[in-house]
Amino acid sequence: MTIPNQHRRSTSALLFLPICFLLLTGMVAAAPDGVFGHESLDELLSAVEAQAQQDPQKALATLESALAELELDEQPEAAVKLLNRRAELLRDQGETEQALLALELAEDLAVQLDDPVPAVQVQQMRGTIYLDRADFDRALEINMAVLNQAQALAHAELEAAARNAIGNIYFSLEQPERARRFYRAAAEIYEELDSRERLGSLLGNIGNTYNSEGRYQEALPYQRQSLRIARQEGREIGAAYQLINLCNTLWLLERMEDARGYCREGIPLLEDAGHYRALHFALNLMGDLRVAEGDPEAALSYLLRALEIAREMDSPRLREASHGDLSSLYETLGDYQAALEHARAQFEAHHEVMDSERQQRIVELEQSYEAELRRQEITAREAEISRLELESELKEASLRERQTLMLVAFSLFVATAIVALLLWRGYMLRRRSSRRIEEKNRELNEALKTISRLARQDPLTGLANRRRLMEVLKSELSRRHRTGAPLTLALGDIDYFKQLNDQYGHQVGDQILMGLAKRMRSCLRESDLLCRWGGEEFLILMPETDAEEARLAMEKVCAAVAAKPFETDAGPVEVTITFGVASVRGDDFKSAVRVADRAMYAGKHQGRNRVMVRIEGGDAE
Template sequence: MNTTRISEPLSLPEVENLLEKADGKARADLLNKLAALVVKNDKARGLEISSQALELSGNLGYRRGKAAALFGLGDAARIGEEYRAALEYYALSLDIHKVLGDPIQQGRCLRRLGDVQFYVNNLDLSLKHYLNSLSIFEKTAEKDGSPEAKINCGHLMATIGNVLRDSGDLEASLDYYHRCHSIYILEGFTAGIPGILYNTGNIFHSQGRLEEALNVYSEALKEAEESGDHYLASMALSSLGSVFMARDDLEAAEDHFMRSMNIAEKQDRKRGILSATLKLVELGRLRGNLDEALDQCERGEQLAGHLEDRRSYANILNERALIYSSMEEYEKALETSLAFHKLSEDLLSEKRIQEIDILRVRYETEAKEREIELLRRERTIQRRMMLGAVAGLVLTGVSLVLVYRNVRFRARVNRELAGAYSRVEKLSKIDTLTGLANRRAMMKSLASEQTRSSRTGRSFGLIMADIDDFKLVNDRHGHACGDEILVEVSKRLENALRSQDIASRWGGEEFLLLLPETSLHSAVKVAKKTRALIEDTPFVCNNASINLTMTFGVSEGGMIPVEDAIQLSDTALYRGKRTGKNNVNFQSINWKVIFDRLRSAIRRAHPASE
């Protein structure tokens, strides 16, 4: 293990002692060091000290001190969860460091810009900043072997893993966490290991590997408590509570959630409070304390709004819809559920997922190109050395071997890159779990079918299908089992369709089926046959027999906009949910509404015709 470390930073008392006698630029530097030391536990003091450093640096015309002070103000704003201000400060600091030509500080600013964009769920922007930062640190580490640059590469592997996790690519996320862990071990950076353990636990949890998640979270909590890392301790407690809740140990879950909440409240960490609040909402719903859960929703919505955290706001909407459904207030449940789905689509559209994957492939492409360039340089050096030592056929033979190896290396790299781009293309068309068409591909198919319908005058059928009480399957049998069931459901749906029909995974446990040149009456028949296929044969997972049902909503498209046809099938589906589930409902076109809409459009286009 390489135990080379960055030189030990000055302690808080040492900085305060030096500050008493310092003036000029030295004082500005010490103020910035002091702010960095105190801001995590006392953001108000950190803000005050960074402001002093900014004023002093401005008076001195000291640009490096000014850039560091702006970075410190960004840290204070980020920790205080004032994200707009944080973005402005980090961007200003980055601009000055570009002029100064300081790559390490540029990389730090870019990383923090990525952090803030990640907090507000702009995953594509956060990944762009992270990859730019990683590129700077990798080049710096390659050039001078800087331990600081190498450790920052590890940090960025972890943050990129977080983006990939939230975009749904768990395997790629785990790969980046492993890269981070390897760098920390090689560089002897033990302080970062508990955090990466926690991130790995999140992946295990998402995959339904609860025992592994429990062990990793427990280890992360132990390390956090021993090192006094309150932030990580709060997160680990919350996640442990989620594992206990998934195992139906609701008392242990509540204990962990409340301990997490207490730490977050003492630290005035609103994001931690929001996280614990969301968990308590779900816990209250599972226990049947619905009014209490709704009160917690109100608190969560206020916090999510303040933090501009759209993902958490979407999760609250989902919980609210489930609570209303349990209270049999189905109109509110439908309205809230539609709002949740719309926000979820906005957060992680197929376009954004593709952009994230393309950014990652570009980074990996550039990394391969750097490998090729490094290999080329090594081969050049080797050739020059051999020219001075070997002649004739021996030199020719060795050179041919080197050329052959180089060609093989390039061919391997090109194959890897072609495979990467092929994966991106594939991701843009199919759902990676089930193999069905994804939402983006289905929208393209619907647009084509709408055009054909307009030309031929023949309608098409739409079936929206949703697995009943699927969350109970995940809770009782684990997410891995849930994934197996989604795959099997997809196979049964495809078996019920004709070769020209298209099945897609619309989102979560919801599917949309397109039946070209099919009337509403015929589409209802297909839905009824499919419902029976699902109900009649139990699903098997982990040697357990699981009985499942699905609810179907059917509509007819071609004569109305695609969006309206989807909405009709969705409305029919939710009516089926309200009337007992495991049934087929259809929604006919309301021609009066269509006529009124057309008449309004005509009036707007020709106001004089009134």
């Protein structure tokens, strides 16, 4: 469902309003009995869904616990569904980077499956996240592809979800009539499937399109029916969104008292559920209501809370909207100094948004330009081949035609038939050339995807490389600033690796590195990032983990590595590893690496196969 635009708000504010999409929980199939202490995977996801309505953080913890117990490579189908649901919860709380990381792992597992549907579901979720980040071009491209795949697979639920998402994109682009066409098509599918929950969400979306056109009275019946269905189905979050929709519509109809009642009922539900983007919109709307009622002093607390949320989410788009509202309010209150400060902050946030979007667009244009040059090169080469083949065929046709002119009427008939045949062959040649060009284009696109993946992946072990680590580190530091959670890293070095290489050769050394990477990864959480730092060194980034917790985790890794020999071409080889652990202070990642490096070498000097934590005054094992 969507949160609507406001009649008196700017277009830029509209583009940043949060969008709540239809849940994908109905798309999952049952897993084997006895999974994670539940009778089925469906039962687990139902429990997560119930928790998400009251406490999204608890729902996330349930998913992480289930993923920790799951052998991802042995049960990829179940893992894909759990990771997809985790990404959805993270998206709803504004953690889009973490959501995309979960989808990357889900995508890698989905390609192992014979069924193409889970991979398409992962792409559909990715499209909703790009829309939530206002990356409309990419979101539309992904969801159009999902719609085509869903129709080819005759998968009605996927088709409806894609049509709803495309409607949300056009709604955000202020094209309500086009959005309504996609919403109605999705609603018809859900009506045929007898899915009242999803049909209710679509009705709210349709109502919001009428609001965008100033047809407020026509919006009310859709939103009220959507609220009624959400309450009948026990969907508190869905009801919260429709309460805010009704608040907005009644405010636009200047029914202030009724509007305020709906907002006051919906805001606590959104706050309890942790849907902060929608909460930001609702608080700003409540502030506008108080201003319209002639009480700007009361509006100030709502707008300041909205600004606090925008800062906590580190969203320049939401900060821009909040600073703009506060600047106008302080001007109304006569505090021109505060109005000027917020106007400046609004300009800075706007500049940050535009600068980020411009850089992203430049990267996309460069990639598109390079791909187009390669396509043109392939097209020109294939066209030249086709031209030469066609010229050869036409020369043969001309020769045969001159010969047939010497014959009588029957020969003329034969000549005509030959010309027609040659024209048909030329047509078929052009068709074959066109198919070859399309095949080359597909190969080029796959090559570009492979290059992008390899740029962030160590080619030997398949682990993240330094570039990928730095991308994730930036996101984790930003999240740590918001939450205050600890961030710890561990630097590990294989003991006597040079001697192993000298004794058995580099091929055996490579086999040890690959086996060690797989064994270490099986001991870590899904949120921990394992990176090949260089040679025989590995770096592990552990969010929301203090030094003592990291030490215990690395002792588990050391024990797993030393538990049994690694099978190689030279036979079983015993291997141990030594770790140094250090906490990241502030944003100084490099200092933390140096501290962990010193702790690791202290462990080497004390006998290896151990974990050392660097503390003030010395090292501690």
